[in-house]
Amino acid sequence: MSGVPDSYQVMPLEFEAAGQTGEERAQRLQTVLEAPGFPSSCVMLIDLIRRRADVAVFDFTTQGVAIRYQIDGLWHPMATMDLANGEMMLVVVKHLAGMNYEERQARQNGSFRLLYDGVKYKFRIVSQGVQAGERIGVYVDFKRPPLETVDDLGMRGSMKAELSAMVEADKGLLLTAAMPGEGYTTVWRGVLNACDRFTRDFYVLEEKSRVEPEVINVTGITYDEKAGQNAFSDMRALLLREPQVVAFAEIPNGKLLNAIVELAENENLMTFSRLHGKNAVDALLRLLAMKPDLPKVAEQLSGILSMRVLRKLCPSCRLGFAPDERLLASLGIPPGRIKQLYKAFVYVPGQLDPKGKEIPPCPKCMGTGYFGRIGLFELLKTTKPIRKTIASGKLAELPKVIAESGHISMREEAILLVAQGTTSLDEVQRVLNK
Numbered sequence: 001m002s003g004v005p006d007s008y009q010v011m012p013l014e015f016e017a018a019g020q021t022g023e024e025r026a027q028r029l030q031t032v033l034e035a036p037g038f039p040s041s042c043v044m045l046i047d048l049i050r051r052r053a054d055v056a057v058f059d060f061t062t063q064g065v066a067i068r069y070q071i072d073g074l075w076h077p078m079a080t081m082d083l084a085n086g087e088m089m090l091v092v093v094k095h096l097a098g099m100n101y102e103e104r105q106a107r108q109n110g111s112f113r114l115l116y117d118g119v120k121y122k123f124r125i126v127s128q129g130v131q132a133g134e135r136i137g138v139y140v141d142f143k144r145p146p147l148e149t150v151d152d153l154g155m156r157g158s159m160k161a162e163l164s165a166m167v168e169a170d171k172g173l174l175l176t177a178a179m180p181g182e183g184y185t186t187v188w189r190g191v192l193n194a195c196d197r198f199t200r201d202f203y204v205l206e207e208k209s210r211v212e213p214e215v216i217n218v219t220g221i222t223y224d225e226k227a228g229q230n231a232f233s234d235m236r237a238l239l240l241r242e243p244q245v246v247a248f249a250e251i252p253n254g255k256l257l258n259a260i261v262e263l264a265e266n267e268n269l270m271t272f273s274r275l276h277g278k279n280a281v282d283a284l285l286r287l288l289a290m291k292p293d294l295p296k297v298a299e300q301l302s303g304i305l306s307m308r309v310l311r312k313l314c315p316s317c318r319l320g321f322a323p324d325e326r327l328l329a330s331l332g333i334p335p336g337r338i339k340q341l342y343k344a345f346v347y348v349p350g351q352l353d354p355k356g357k358e359i360p361p362c363p364k365c366m367g368t369g370y371f372g373r374i375g376l377f378e379l380l381k382t383t384k385p386i387r388k389t390i391a392s393g394k395l396a397e398l399p400k401v402i403a404e405s406g407h408i409s410m411r412e413e414a415i416l417l418v419a420q421g422t423t424s425l426d427e428v429q430r431v432l433n434k
């Protein structure tokens with residue numbers, strides 16, 4: 001296997017196979033301990049843990065087994081495994097998870113647990129026949145602490161203070177924006193958690209089938225789209241409870257958006273909602289493309305907090321370099337301000353140092369050059385000129401007006417993280433250009 005350092009200590013392993021009873025679990029485990037694929041299965045499972053892969057996909061075809069790992073949200077192709085080895089491993093993993101290893105077509109799923117280095121990991125296995133053969137998904141539960149607050153997500157202090165002032169306002173509409181599958185729920189929960197929910201009456205309106213894990217001290221209220229309801233169906237009853245903050249988990253159209261801003265205005269309420277967007281300007285333009293009542297939105301919209309997710313440079317192996325003046329100028333960093341920037345050290349098999357010795361991968365990040373992730377935040381405050389432009393409907397002018405309003409763009413926020421050595425320019429380009 002490529003990318004394995006010269007020393008690879010294997011800790012004692014303890015498996016807990018699937019099964020209803022202790023006897024069933026023990027029997028299952030006994031069968032796999034004797035299976036020829038057991039040793040290579042152990043190596044594979046430890047490899048997933050060591051590399052912090054949340055998901056691994058194994059594509060079984062007649063040519064072999066193509067493997068990719070998802071680490072810190074990014075897919076990494078791994079060395080292909082020969083089919084015979086792969087098949088033996090698959091039997092072990094499926095049997096451990098309580099699945100039928102002879103079934104290669106129908107979708108199956110199961111799970112087992114593994115104690116490694118004092119930590120118990122749950123492995124969820126999903127198998128499914130596909131045109132080229134069979135696809136196996138291995139999901140590792142690392143039991144990472146949930147990212148609940150904007151502090152957990154790495155928001156800088158001065159932005160946090162600005163955000164607090166916005167969420168604590170008496171009325172208005174504050175939006176969060178992110179891309180689907182890239183912190184969309186996380187930033188929303190971060191903002192709900194940024195409010196003082198202990199002193200204000202706080203409600204979240206969600207569609208029945210899309211309810212998300214609850215936030216402490218927030219009352220969840222559901223509506224049923226199938227029954228023709230929307231977030232406003234029971235608004236009269238909700239208003240009798242005299243809420244101070246009402247959060248709408250989604251804005252389906254301009255009509256509902258109008259209803260939200262009217263609610264904020266007429267009832268003296270702080271409202272929250274969220275939408276998809278690459279950055280705050282993108283989200284704002286998407287919001288206004290719903291063709292709401294522009295002057296009303298302009299008056300109530302307090303701002304937009306948008307977030308993308310960046311991988312952090314591995315602190316053990318990041319490489320410092322002295323940036324030349326042209327690079328600093330292109331990043332908008334004044335000359336002389338930054339003496340050193342950092343880039344990732346990415347392991348390349350067979351790469352030699354000046355003495356002709358092979359350079360091993362970093363044992364912390366296993367050669368990816370990155371370790372963990374951080375939220376890249378951008379906070380847009382709707383200043384007077386921005387409100388005026390929205391109200392006038394001259395939306396094409398918005399990006400220019402926003403840039404001239406002293407707003408710190410997402411790219412500028414990212415450069416701050418690069419200047420601190422938290423992430424690399426390559427990573428910023430990768431995320432902001434997608």
Ligand SMILES: [Zn+2]
Pocket residue numbers: 314315316317318362363364365366367369370
């Ligand atoms: Zn490293």
